[in-house]
Amino acid sequence: MKKDGYLDLFLTFARIGGLTFGGGYAMLPMLQKEVVESKAWASEEELLDYYAVGQCTPGIIAVNVATFIGNKLKGTLGGIAATLGVVAPSFVIILVLAAAIHNFADNEYVRHALAGIRVAVAVLVVNAVIGLWKKGVKGIAGVIAFSAVFLISVFFAVSPIWIVLAAIVIGIIYGQVFKAREEKS
Amino acid sequence: MSVFFLLFIEFFKTGLFAIGGGLATLPFLYEMADKYTWFDEAILTDMIAISESTPGPIGVNMATYAGYSAGHMQAGIGGGILGAALATIGLIMPSIIIILIVARFLKRFRDNKLVNDAFFMLRPAVTGLIASACFTIIQTSLFQIPAFQASGNLWDVFILPSIILFAVLFAASNIWKKLHPIVFIAAAAVAGILLKL
CATH class of the missing domain: 1.10.287 (Helix Hairpins)
Structure with a gap:
């Protein structure tokens, strides 16, 4: 009971949320390692089911998968604990960055850097759209x-x-x- | 209406209707940029860069950042933190509710014909929505329509260094596909400073 408690759910999903860059799809390998292999909270097949359904229900895929696994182990409260865990690291990191950006946004170098970064974002999103087109437009x-x-x-x-x-x-x-x-x- | 209540409602709607992962939240965020003064399209593009370079789900990063910006405008740092919390909770709440319901009949949901039919059209539609957000990003990062309107000189529309940088990064990202996005973002930041973009 203690080992698979709410805190364990929260901390495990916080680790997953804090170590995956790039959102939902990048999270699958981490989930396989943590949830399937080391904790044995779900089988490989269950995880893929959660993923498939998580993609076609509204909201963020990672949150959907976390809710599924938490709910499976500890019911509704478990679902909420896992979800808060997966969200917590991003929340803290972004808060710190947001506060910093608000203070540095007027700096000349920061402005030039951000203008360059916007071009990189355009490239990344164009690539994402091409990827989505290949997968979903039939x-x-x-x-x-x-x-x-x-x-x-x-x-x-x-x-x-x-x-x-x-x-x-x-x-x-x-x-x-x-x-x-x-x-x- | 209080900005904090609005933040919660707007992100709740986003969480409810953004289907298909992080980037699907983009069209909703661009609509918010249009509708409210919380953040503009340029800040949104910065948010995408930050989200791509920090851990965690992109949608959550966006909600936290947008909530902070909007709340900060209203009531300083404390307001920023409250706004970030409300936007993030608003965004994830529909997911939690829907998944807790769907979990009861998982198999039937996945194999349901109506669900699959809906997705046949939903996938290209969501791609179209994200593409139009992409169109806005390109417009604000590679072109300057206000400068053209001021001078009447068509040449002023194009931000040439940015367009060249776009072409170089696009080629590089398709040659080295395995490289993490943060590499391109960092390179673009350095190029932006050197070229004084």
Whole structure:
């Protein structure tokens, strides 16, 4: 009981959160090592299930996976303990950095450095979009959906909420129509 | 309405509708930059760099930073910490609630046809949303539309050193794919100082 208590959940997930750079996907190898191999809190297969579902439920993937594992071990409070753990290190680090940046933002060198960094960010996000395109945009329907959303959100101030909801509804209708056709032929 | 309550609500909405991981929060953050005075698009781009260079989930980093900026504007450092806490809690709360529910019927959720159908359109749509956020980043980091509007000279639109730096970094990041993003961010910071961007 003591060993698998809330504190252990919190600390283990704090270690995972504090040592992975780059968000959700980078966290998988760390989770495999800590949660599957050293703690045996979940099997490899369970972890991949959590990951798959964590990707297609709202919110941050790492938080979703932490909630799953914590909940599995210690119920609702365990889910909350694991989630707070995974979030805690980033929270503290970013708070310190945010305070520092607010004090240095007017420095001439910092301004030039940040202008350069923005260019690097543009590169990183372009690469991320290319990666997402390769994984998620399939067939002519996917290309049309991508282009429509891109154009709508560049030219009109539509909240992403409506776009997400519309995509879910259209996806379900499209699925029903296609399935019906496939069954007929 | 108090900025702190608004922060919580806005990040709760983001947590509820940003599906597919960290970058999916970007379109929501750009909408917030448009709607409120908490942070502007340039600061958002800095936030992405900070998130890429520090540990932890990107979405959480963004919420903490944005909450700090907004709260700090309102009530100094104490306000910044409160804003950061409320934004972060707002962001993760929908996840916790939804996962605790889904955990009860995990297998059925994963194999559900409606869920898979929804995702068929959701994936390209979310990619489109992130691409439009990307468009804004490129616009603010490589081009200067206000300078063009002031001078009327088309050439003034382009920030040439930034565009060259973009091309170099893009090529480098696709040649050395294994390199950590922090390497490119550090190199770009040095280039920014040397080129006086």
